[in-house]
Amino acid sequence: MSQAGNKVREAKVALYRKQGTIHAKTTRGRFNSLRWGMVWLTQIIFYGTCWLSWRVGDTTRQAVWFDIAHEKLYLFGWVFWPQDALLLAFVLILAATGLFLVTALAGRLFCGFACPQTVYTSLFVWIETQIEGDHLARLKLDQAPASPRKLLLKSIKHGLWLLFAVWTAISFVGYFTPIRELLPALAEGAVGPWESFWLIFYAAFTYVQAGLAREAVCQHMCPYSRFQGVMFDAATRTVSYDVLRGEPRSHRQAASPRTAQPGACIDCGICEQVCPTGIDIRDGLQYQCINCGLCIDACDQVMLKTGAAPGLIRFMSEEEHQGTPPRSGMRQRPRVLIYAALLLVTTLLMAWTLQTRPTLRAEILRDRGALLRESPEGRIENAYTVKILNLAEQPRRVHLTVSGLPGLALVGRSDWPLEPSSILVLSVTVAAPAEGPLRGSQPIRFHVQDDDGSSEPISENSTFILP
Numbered sequence: 172m173s174q175a176g177n178k179v180r181e182a183k184v185a186l187y188r189k190q191g192t193i194h195a196k197t198t199r200g201r202f203n204s205l206r207w208g209m210v211w212l213t214q215i216i217f218y219g220t221c222w223l224s225w226r227v228g229d230t231t232r233q234a235v236w237f238d239i240a241h242e243k244l245y246l247f248g249w250v251f252w253p254q255d256a257l258l259l260a261f262v263l264i265l266a267a268t269g270l271f272l273v274t275a276l277a278g279r280l281f282c283g284f285a286c287p288q289t290v291y292t293s294l295f296v297w298i299e300t301q302i303e304g305d306h307l308a309r310l311k312l313d314q315a316p317a318s319p320r321k322l323l324l325k326s327i328k329h330g331l332w333l334l335f336a337v338w339t340a341i342s343f344v345g346y347f348t349p350i351r352e353l354l355p356a357l358a359e360g361a362v363g364p365w366e367s368f369w370l371i372f373y374a375a376f377t378y379v380q381a382g383l384a385r386e387a388v389c390q391h392m393c394p395y396s397r398f399q400g401v402m403f404d405a406a407t408r409t410v411s412y413d414v415l416r417g418e419p420r421s422h423r424q425a426a427s428p429r430t431a432q433p434g435a436c437i438d439c440g441i442c443e444q445v446c447p448t449g450i451d452i453r454d455g456l457q458y459q460c461i462n463c464g465l466c467i468d469a470c471d472q473v474m475l476k477t478g479a480a481p482g483l484i485r486f487m488s489e490e491e492h493q494g495t496p497p498r499s500g501m502r503q504r505p506r507v508l509i510y511a512a513l514l515l516v517t518t519l520l521m522a523w524t525l526q527t528r529p530t531l532r533a534e535i536l537r538d539r540g541a542l543l544r545e546s547p548e549g550r551i552e553n554a555y556t557v558k559i560l561n562l563a564e565q566p567r568r569v570h571l572t573v574s575g576l577p578g579l580a581l582v583g584r585s586d587w588p589l590e591p592s593s594i595l596v597l598s599v600t601v602a603a604p605a606e607g608p609l610r611g612s613q614p615i616r617f618h619v620q621d622d623d624g625s626s627e628p629i630s631e632n633s634t635f636i637l638p
């Protein structure tokens with residue numbers, strides 16, 4: 172490539188890098204297909220799941236529903252309560268460990284293929300491309316002076332972005348207020364203040380993050396990019412440029428004919444033009460790189476055109492850069508083994524917790540007001556508040572008993588019906604004979620059992636005060 176050609180190329184790259192929005196060139200290839208496959212998959216799940224229904228007995232409810240008002244999470248056949256916080260902790264540990272494992276194996280794969288920021292930016296850029304044209308047309312339009320055409324195109328684009336952001340916000344809020352109730356309420360202008368707040372906030376958030384901020388989020392705001400290196404080891408494979416094969420770049424060799432054979436890189440700059448974060452992968456590992464692989468797709472096409480083997484840019488480890496063959500097994504990678512072991516242990520613990528999770532729970536509170544009282548029959552009575560939680564979506568009948576002291580018994584009724592997914596709060600009195608050798612505070616146990624035996628009986632400790 173001539174010096175004049177180089178200047179043109181450098182000016183073009185500077186245009187991509189420094190002047191306003193990055194308008195990345197579209198490319199094709201396996202990583203681009205995988206990226207769009209992930210966009211489709213994640214968005215079908217996100218926009219579709221809130222429309223799924225789940226039948227329970229004679230009623231139907233939304234299959235995935237965060238019912239904040241009643242502190243419940245409905246997840247298909249399960250109902251989770253605040254008492255299931257341990258499961259939430261497992262989910263968070265699983266998500267973090269899974270992310271660590273993937274990062275240790277292949278860098279920021281999550282960022283490139285599944286991060287909402289990447290996914291929504293791709294969708295917003297796709298809309299922009301349909302309205303304003305390819306990357307060069309968009310660059311030209313940005314730099315053009317204000318005109319009716321520019322105003323029209325920008326208005327259509329921002330209008331479509333806003334519509335898309337509003338629909339995204341409706342879908343998001345639809346996980347908290349059943350979407351089949353939310354839409355009619357919206358049509359009638361009868362949504363509550365919290366729903367209104369979240370609709371406006373989430374729509375504005377999507378519009379700003381994916382439409383306006385775009386790659387700046389990955390470059391400057393994302394904390395994950397700053398600490399991802401901690402999870403890497405020398406065998407972590409990330410998108411890299413093969414310096415040994417690529418250098419010296421063709422134009423440099425031409426400028427200095429005495430150097431060795433030219434490398435495979437023809438210095439076309441296309442890898443940089445397709446990069447959504449506007450970096451040059453040939454500068455080495457950079458925190459802005461989201462490992463999307465688009466530069467691999469672009470460079471492979473250049474290699475095919477020049478008759479060279481593809482893979483000048485590919486997933487490579489630090490060891491491969493230094494000419495060491497890739498490790499064959501995982502045994503030499505303690506970091507990966509630790510993450511994998513943590514993932515396995517957490518998955519097993521979570522499955523076990525889910526499997527053995529009781530559908531009936533009880534909480535006992537001694538009434539603080541009066542320690543004890545004596546009944547007209549001469550028995551000692553203590554008062555308690557008993558909360559019985561039916562975590563199942565079926566109605567049931569429960570039976571309450573007490574044990575721990577001779578002659579200890581409930582006063583009054585001992586069984587109650589329970590509504591599906593409900594909490595029954597009872598004020599109960601327990602009585603024991605006044606005569607006997609025991610005095611002061613004595614341990615006792617409450618037992619709750621459902622009549623159809625669908626749940627294991629549960630027992631809770633408490634105390635009984637004797638004179």
Ligand code: SF4
Pocket residue numbers: 412417435436437438439440441442443453469470473483484
């Ligand atoms: S696309 Fe390939 S050949 Fe072109 S500049 Fe990048 S690395 Fe070099």
Ligand code: SF4
Pocket residue numbers: 410442445446447448449450451452459460461462463464465466467
């Ligand atoms: S350098 Fe390559 S892999 Fe990294 S963000 Fe840019 S295009 Fe994606």
